[in-house]
Amino acid sequence: MSGKPHSHRCCARDNIAPVVAKRERTMALLELENLVMAFGGFRAVDGVSLKVEPGTITGLIGPNGAGKTTLFNVIAGAYQPTAGRIRFDGEEITRLRTDERFHRGLVRTFQIPHEFPRLTVLENLMVVPPKQPGEQLWANWFTPGEVARTEAEVRQKAIDVLAFLELTHVMNERAGNLSGGQKKLLELGRTMMTNAKLVLLDEPAAGVNRTLLRKLEEKIQILNREWNYTFILIEHDMEMIEKLCDPVICMAEGKVLIEGDFATVRNDPRVLEAYLGETVHPEVEAAIAEIEELEIEEGNA
Amino acid sequence: MDTLGLLNYAIFMGVLIGIYALLSLGLNVQWGYAGLFNAGVAGFFAVGAYLSALFTAPPVPDRIMGWELPTGVGWFAAMAAAALIAWPIGKVTLRFRSDYLAIATIGVAEIIRLVLRTEDLLSGGVRGITGIPRPFGDLPYEWSQLAYLGLTWGMVVVIYWALERQLAAPWGRMMRAIRENELAAAAMGKNVEARRLEAFILGAAIMGLAGAVYVHFMRAITPEAIDPMMVTFLVWIMLILGGSGNNRGAILGAVIIWVIWSSSELLTDRLPAEIATQAKYIRVFVIGLMLQLVLRWRPEGLLPEGTHVRRSS
Ligand SMILES: Nc1ncnc2c1ncn2[C@@H]1O[C@H](COP(=O)(O)OP(=O)(O)OP(=O)(O)O)[C@@H](O)[C@H]1O
Numbered sequence: 001m002s003g004k005p006h007s008h009r010c011c012a013r014d015n016i017a018p019v020v021a022k023r024e025r026t027m028a029l030l031e032l033e034n035l036v037m038a039f040g041g042f043r044a045v046d047g048v049s050l051k052v053e054p055g056t057i058t059g060l061i062g063p064n065g066a067g068k069t070t071l072f073n074v075i076a077g078a079y080q081p082t083a084g085r086i087r088f089d090g091e092e093i094t095r096l097r098t099d100e101r102f103h104r105g106l107v108r109t110f111q112i113p114h115e116f117p118r119l120t121v122l123e124n125l126m127v128v129p130p131k132q133p134g135e136q137l138w139a140n141w142f143t144p145g146e147v148a149r150t151e152a153e154v155r156q157k158a159i160d161v162l163a164f165l166e167l168t169h170v171m172n173e174r175a176g177n178l179s180g181g182q183k184k185l186l187e188l189g190r191t192m193m194t195n196a197k198l199v200l201l202d203e204p205a206a207g208v209n210r211t212l213l214r215k216l217e218e219k220i221q222i223l224n225r226e227w228n229y230t231f232i233l234i235e236h237d238m239e240m241i242e243k244l245c246d247p248v249i250c251m252a253e254g255k256v257l258i259e260g261d262f263a264t265v266r267n268d269p270r271v272l273e274a275y276l277g278e279t280v281h282p283e284v285e286a287a288i289a290e291i292e293e294l295e296i297e298e299g300n301a
Numbered sequence: 302m303d304t305l306g307l308l309n310y311a312i313f314m315g316v317l318i319g320i321y322a323l324l325s326l327g328l329n330v331q332w333g334y335a336g337l338f339n340a341g342v343a344g345f346f347a348v349g350a351y352l353s354a355l356f357t358a359p360p361v362p363d364r365i366m367g368w369e370l371p372t373g374v375g376w377f378a379a380m381a382a383a384a385l386i387a388w389p390i391g392k393v394t395l396r397f398r399s400d401y402l403a404i405a406t407i408g409v410a411e412i413i414r415l416v417l418r419t420e421d422l423l424s425g426g427v428r429g430i431t432g433i434p435r436p437f438g439d440l441p442y443e444w445s446q447l448a449y450l451g452l453t454w455g456m457v458v459v460i461y462w463a464l465e466r467q468l469a470a471p472w473g474r475m476m477r478a479i480r481e482n483e484l485a486a487a488a489m490g491k492n493v494e495a496r497r498l499e500a501f502i503l504g505a506a507i508m509g510l511a512g513a514v515y516v517h518f519m520r521a522i523t524p525e526a527i528d529p530m531m532v533t534f535l536v537w538i539m540l541i542l543g544g545s546g547n548n549r550g551a552i553l554g555a556v557i558i559w560v561i562w563s564s565s566e567l568l569t570d571r572l573p574a575e576i577a578t579q580a581k582y583i584r585v586f587v588i589g590l591m592l593q594l595v596l597r598w599r600p601e602g603l604l605p606e607g608t609h610v611r612r613s614s
């Protein structure tokens with residue numbers, strides 16, 4: 001991989017929508033080298049190597065149990081990989097703690113919502129922004145003015161995000177009382193409270209209603225184009241993958257099966273085979289049905 | 302008992318309740334805010350008590366320390382010593398599952414108790430330390446008691462206020478987030494291990510302070526005073542019953558449990574001797590039953606945590 005080092009401008013992005021020549025050749029933002037994650041003898045991730053270019057929305061698909069979520073867990077630092085290396089933004093991060101990765105701009109959501117149940121919805125978002133001065137034990141005593149100022153900003157930002165997600169009416173509810181879909185929205189909301197470089201979205205659309213889904217897609221595109229967020233998106237909703245993602249990576253049994261644009265991946269016989277390999281799960285069948293439907297549509301056009 | 306005797310008794314109770322309230326507040330920082338299972342409250346209490354005693358008591362031949370320093374210095378030393386003991390315990394155990402901390406704290410508290418019992422050079426073994434000065438100790442007895450009551454509850458109020466402020470700050474929000482979901486908190490950039498250590502040390506320092514307040518009230522200390530049953534067990538019940546995560550609940554729990562505990566002692570003391578020994582177990586049973594009932598009907602305690610929504614300014 002040659003080319004100029006990727007330059008990131010963390011501070012400017014709040015104010016202006018950066019106009020970046022995204023297409024110029026840059027260093028990969030994320031680089032996985034032969035990653036293996038074994039649980040006992042079982043390799044949930046089995047030698048994955050891939051590169052994610054800055055500014056892209058990379059789709060990650062594959063049948064249930066393919067190892068997609070496990071791969072996210074390894075990238076985000078929830079699991080230490082059995083073997084392999086992770087480079088992020090020009091730096092090796094394989095041994096860093098999860099929170100250290102977060103502070104470097106690597107943010108993830110959870111497939112199964114991990115809200116803070118006894119915090120309010122608003123607090124769930126307010127807790128996210130990095131480096132809040134009020135999180136230092138003594139700052140509240142020595143620099144209360146600064147703490148209060150930051151706190152007001154954080155609160156306003158959280159309120160804006162809640163308005164976008166249409167969660168304003170449950171702002172002061174305990175997050176544990178939200179519905180499943182609302183919790184997924186809250187997961188997404190957290191990523192909007194940060195200055196992320198790379199966001200790992202694990203099935204953000206599951207359980208979210210159609211209208212909001214379109215808005216979600218829009219928001220992801222805005223974050224991508226104007227805020228220069230890079231995404232990796234795990235989804236079973238093929239429509240969303242087709243609309244947003246280039247490239248698309250298909251995983252099966254812990255391995256990368258194929259990488260390419262949506263059409264290439266969809267038409268690859270190995271992909272269909274991987275999905276057909278285990279037809280027992282209704283979600284898989286739905287995914288296959290969707291692929292076939294799209295194929296028919298394309299054929300008609 | 303005459304009126305004056307009753308009044309004296311009430312003041313005495315008031316001071317002890319204040320001391321338990323401090324312990325309960327300290328445990329609330331650890332368990333209520335940060336979800337840390339400290340099963341060795343008595344250990345930190347003991348360290349605070351003995352340290353403050355050694356700093357302020359007169360010297361005894363053949364023993365070290367006994368520095369006759371001002372009481373304030375002793376209290377500060379008590380907090381620092383408890384914090385210093387907490388640091389390595391937390392450092393070693395907090396990265397593991399939560400039960401490791403429980404086991405480690407039980408172990409350390411027991412070690413501290415055994416050392417204090419057997420060691421002669423510092424703590425005076427079973428004879429303990431006597432002649433510990435008391436602030437306002439020169440006043441006539443009743444006034445001295447009353448002044449100490451004021452001092453104790455002054456400390457409770459100061460600690461309560463400081464903790465409330467901390468809890469309402471982003472620090473408290475972050476701590477509660479870590480308690481609620483460690484994995485998510487780490488994914489949101491919180492250094493879970495370091496922050497837990499912070500809460501553990503802070504709570505331990507408050508427990509050390511409680512020990513110091515106790516020792517200057519009693520003016521003497523022996524290893525008997527740091528019975529895990531009387532300290533660790535009761536304090537846990539106080540916090541759970543009062544409402545963990547809520548500082549007012551922690552104080553309320555201390556008041557209720559101590560009143561029940563000591564008034565039942567008054568009753569059982571009047572029983573004939575052969576029943577009285579068994580009555581002790583009945584007291585424990587009654588407290589346990591109360592806990593069961595509260596957990597059944599009000600699982601979050603009498604004053605639940607609540608949501609710390611601050612009005613936008
Ligand atoms: N902590 C773990 N211990 C043992 N096995 C695990 C663990 N985590 C995941 N696995 C296994 O790894 C495999 C991959 O799981 P993973 O959650 O990554 O699948 P996925 O691709 O995200 O599937 P889905 O689309 O259903 O979310 C599964 O067989 C799962 O049982």
Ligand SMILES: [Mg+2]
Binds near residue numbers: 068070111202
């Ligand atoms: Mg998954």
